[in-house]
Amino acid sequence: MTTPTPLLELRDLSVAFRTGGQDVTVVKNVSMEIVPGQTVAVVGESGSGKSTTAAAVNRLLPETGRITGGEVLFEGRDLARASEREMTAIRGAGIGLVPQDPMSNLNPLMRISDQIAEALEVHGRATGKAARERVVELLEMVGIPDPARRAYQYPHEFSGGMRQRALIAMGLACRPKLLIADEPTSALDVTVQRRILDQLESLTTDMGTAVFLITHDLALAAERADTVVVMYHGEIVEAGAAAEILARPRHEYTQRLLRAVPSLSSTSMVTAPATTARERTETPPPAPAGDLVRIEDLRKVFTIRAAGTGAPTRFAAVDGVSFGIPRGETVSIVGESGSGKSTTANLLLGLDDITSGRILFDGTDLTSLRRRELFAFRRRVQPVFQNPYASLDPRYTVEKSISEPLRVHRVGTAASRKQAVARLLDQVNLPSSMAGRLPHELSGGQRQRVAIARALALSPELVVLDEAVSALDVLVQAQILELLAELQRELGLSYLFISHDLAVVRMISHSVHVMQGGRIVETGTPREIFEHPGAEYTRELLAAIPGTRRAA
Numbered sequence: 001m002t003t004p005t006p007l008l009e010l011r012d013l014s015v016a017f018r019t020g021g022q023d024v025t026v027v028k029n030v031s032m033e034i035v036p037g038q039t040v041a042v043v044g045e046s047g048s049g050k051s052t053t054a055a056a057v058n059r060l061l062p063e064t065g066r067i068t069g070g071e072v073l074f075e076g077r078d079l080a081r082a083s084e085r086e087m088t089a090i091r092g093a094g095i096g097l098v099p100q101d102p103m104s105n106l107n108p109l110m111r112i113s114d115q116i117a118e119a120l121e122v123h124g125r126a127t128g129k130a131a132r133e134r135v136v137e138l139l140e141m142v143g144i145p146d147p148a149r150r151a152y153q154y155p156h157e158f159s160g161g162m163r164q165r166a167l168i169a170m171g172l173a174c175r176p177k178l179l180i181a182d183e184p185t186s187a188l189d190v191t192v193q194r195r196i197l198d199q200l201e202s203l204t205t206d207m208g209t210a211v212f213l214i215t216h217d218l219a220l221a222a223e224r225a226d227t228v229v230v231m232y233h234g235e236i237v238e239a240g241a242a243a244e245i246l247a248r249p250r251h252e253y254t255q256r257l258l259r260a261v262p263s264l265s266s267t268s269m270v271t272a273p274a275t276t277a278r279e280r281t282e283t284p285p286p287a288p289a290g291d292l293v294r295i296e297d298l299r300k301v302f303t304i305r306a307a308g309t310g311a312p313t314r315f316a317a318v319d320g321v322s323f324g325i326p327r328g329e330t331v332s333i334v335g336e337s338g339s340g341k342s343t344t345a346n347l348l349l350g351l352d353d354i355t356s357g358r359i360l361f362d363g364t365d366l367t368s369l370r371r372r373e374l375f376a377f378r379r380r381v382q383p384v385f386q387n388p389y390a391s392l393d394p395r396y397t398v399e400k401s402i403s404e405p406l407r408v409h410r411v412g413t414a415a416s417r418k419q420a421v422a423r424l425l426d427q428v429n430l431p432s433s434m435a436g437r438l439p440h441e442l443s444g445g446q447r448q449r450v451a452i453a454r455a456l457a458l459s460p461e462l463v464v465l466d467e468a469v470s471a472l473d474v475l476v477q478a479q480i481l482e483l484l485a486e487l488q489r490e491l492g493l494s495y496l497f498i499s500h501d502l503a504v505v506r507m508i509s510h511s512v513h514v515m516q517g518g519r520i521v522e523t524g525t526p527r528e529i530f531e532h533p534g535a536e537y538t539r540e541l542l543a544a545i546p547g548t549r550r551a552a
Contacts, residue, residue, distance in 0.1 A: 006033035006073070007210050008057065008178055013070035013080075015049075015056050019441070025068065026233045027052050034178065036208040039200070040223035040240070043213055043257065046445025049234040050214050051100065052179050056080075058095055059087045062440060068352065074178070076343045093123040096176030098184040100214075100444050101389040103177050106155040106165060112139070112166050113151035115430075121172045138169035141199060143192045149304075152220035157304070160230060160386045160467070161188045161337025161500075168196055175207060182214040183444070186470050189336040189500035190544040197224050215471035215536065216445075218261050219545070224247045228255045260474040262481075262503040286421065291324035291360075292451040292462060294349065298322065298357035300343055315345040319518035328488060330495040332505045332542065335515035339446045341498045342386070344515075345464050348496065349383055350374065361462075379409050382455040386446035386467035392439045398425070399435040411456060429479050445472045459491065466498045481508055502545055506530050514538050 014029035027049045035042045042050040055061050057072055059079060072079040074095065079087065091097070099105045107115055116138060126134050126208050132151075132162040134323040139147035142165040155163055160193040168184055179200070185193040200211055203223070215221055221242060225299045228245040230253065238251040249255045254309040300318040320341045325331045333341045348359055350366060350502045357367045363379065382405070385391040390399055402424055403417045412420065424433050428449040439447055445528055448468065455463055463484075469477045481504065487493050499505050506526040507511060514535060 001213045004035040007036050007075060008191065009033040009071075009073040010053070010057070010397055011071040011073065011321055012055060013053065013072060013082070014068045015052050015061065015065060015386055016068045017441075018064045021478070023068065026065075026234050027056065028237055029070065030234075031233075032071075032229055032236065032239065034210045034212060036177070036210055037062065037204045038227065039204060039211040039225045040227045041213040041221035041230060042229045043218060043221050044231035045216070045257070045475050046443045046449075048231040048473075050231050051443065052234075053183050053231070054182055054212060054214050058091060059084075060091075060097075060179060064441075074468055079279060086381075092119055092176065093125075093174045094409075096171040096179040098171040098179065098181040098183045101387065104359060104389050106163060109157050112158070113153050116151075116173055125174050134173070135169075136410050139166070141172075142166075142169045143195050144169075153304070153469055159338050159342060160521070161192065164188055164384065165192065165196070165337075166402055172199075176209065178182070179213060180212045180214075182459060183212070185220070186217070189339075189540055190377065190502065191336055193220075194544045200224075202285075207509075213421050214511055218246065218257060239287050257474055260478045260505050262474070262477070262501070267505055290327060292327045292362060293325035293496075294324050294360040295344075295348070296358050297326070298344065298359065299355045300340075300352060301355045316518050318347065321515075321520055322357075323513055323516070323520065323523070325496055326459075326493050328492040328510055329510040330484075330488065330497050332497040332499065332506055332509040332512045333515055334499060334502060334512060337500070337539075339515040340467050341515055342520040345383070345466050345496060345498055349381065350377070352369055363443070379405075379458050379459055381460060381462045381464065382460040383464045384448075384455045384466065384468040386451050386470065388451045389439070391451055392447055394439050396438070397435065398430075398439075398442075398450050401439075401450055401487070402457055405454060405457045409456065420455075420457060424457060427456070427483055428453045429476060445476055448472055450482070456462055456487070460493070462494045462496065464496045464498075467500070467504065468497075470499065470501060477504070484508065485501070502530065502541060515542070 010030055010032050013027060013030045014025060016023040016025045024347065030053055032040065034186045034447060042053065044050045052065065056067055057079065068082045070080070074090065077245060113132060113135045118137045120126040120134060121133045135151055136147045137149055144150050144162060144165055151448065165188070171179060183504060185196055187197065204211060213225060225242045227239065228242045229236055230251065232246070232253045238249065238254050245254065246258065249258060287353065287420070296320055298321045299316060302315050302317055303312050304315050321344060323331065333344060335341050343352065347354055354367060399421050402421045404418060406412055421435060425432055425434065430446065430449055441520065452468060469480055472480060484495065485508065488495065497508060509526050512526055512529045513520045514536045514537065515527065522538050524532065531544060
């Protein structure tokens with residue numbers, strides 16, 4: 001049998017970043033190959049070099065990064081030595097890209113349709129009416145509801161998951177030979193995730209498209225990849241068939257990754273270790289009586305512009321939602337992208353105006369707060385948003401970002417704030433040496449840890465975590481969840497935890513609300529929700545969790 005010719009071959013690839021006047025090697029002698037129709041998943045913790053390797057293939061390294069050795073052969077051509085003009089022709093048409101961050105990769109001033117159509121027009125695939133029709137097809141393919149109308153909206157009118165789907169549509173627009181997908185489904189709920197991954201499989205089957213998948217989701221890698229490559233500290237420590245690597249890992253680092261995977265007992269790829277959070281879910285400790293937050297018949301209606309000259313329509317993103325957040329407990333909201341989870345969180349944080357209903361915090365109606373009272377409220381409630389790329393000021397160092405809440409609320413002296421930053425960095429497992437770095441010098445997972453440290457700086461009573469661990473690899477995720485559990489136990493913190501990762505939700509929650517179409521369709525304890533779901537929608541969410549198909 002003839003061995004297929006590799007579509008992409010990396011030979012001893014090394015990449016370095018210029019930091020502090022010297023080169024720091026972050027990818028060391030990496031070699032791998034991808035043949036047409038193959039899906040190769042690269043897994044590893046944040047900062048392991050997996051995204052940098054992918055960026056080197058497409059020659060999209062940051063200004064401080066450069067390829068220092070080796071070859072990047074695409075169809076036999078060394079891209080490491082190709083001109084920028086040659087790379088412009090290859091990007092999009094030959095090599096598609098689905099980047100990790102939807103906000104910084106979508107132009108906020110352009111409609112979604114124009115951005116996707118631009119990719120089609122640049123590479124001569126379609127123009128005018130044909131391009132617009134193709135855009136609608138692509139948006140429908142990736143699960144955007146009402147795509148003909150949504151195509152004319154701007155990125156800020158999409159939820160985080162919908163923005164990620166738009167990027168996936170853009171990456172697939174020109175039907176590339178190789179698709180680099182950097183955490184393409186980390187922001188997506190499990191049902192849309194399955195739809196997207198099914199579509200990628202269809203491409204590999206029908207067209208021979210190869211997929212270079214970067215992910216921290218080992219269950220996803222096990223289910224979807226032909227080959228798994230494990231990276232650690234910039235080097236490949238293990239590689240082989242997905243089933244073999246994940247069933248019988250040889251390297252100690254791979255074994256640690258697998259042990260840290262959170263799982264549901266009915267769908268687990270491995271057995272997750274018992275954690276403080278899991279033990280507390282089943283037998284929560286005594287907490288102060290009463291709800292810290294009470295949400296009553298909450299509604300939020302948006303006016304959405306229509307396509308062309310049609311009249312704008314009104315859309316209820318949150319429609320009659322009521323629940324409480326007890327003191328010292330974790331309440332989770334799960335549901336598909338666009339179900340109203342993040343809108344509910346934004347209303348609680350005062351970032352959107354309430355259409356009707358009310359939110360009581362410690363017995364006080366938030367709509368009645370004056371400016372000074374609102375300022376005091378914000379000290380007691382802190383957010384961790386889904387997207388660390390957008391929530392960190394690119395001009396602020398890590399130290400300045402974390403200490404900013406302390407400065408704004410006039411807490412401590414400059415010296416004590418510096419000490420607080422060092423302590424918070426240690427809590428979220430970041431070295432103190434990172435205090436002087438800027439966000440663009442950090443990986444996605446490292447940025448999210450900085451965002452969590454900043455939220456904890458004021459020792460708030462309530463932390464609203466909107467997909468706060470979705471960008472983290474499983475090792476750091478386990479550390480952050482344990483940290484949240486420890487802080488809750490010691491300080492009596494309350495959490496509103498919003499996530500599409502159902503295994504994490506089961507691990508950390510005291511109670512769970514399932515949202516669909518702006519309404520709560522099911523409420524219960526983690527055991528009730530995940531072992532005995534009552535709503536068909538909940539059962540669909542559970543059935544779509546990565547790992548169920550391979551385990552079946």
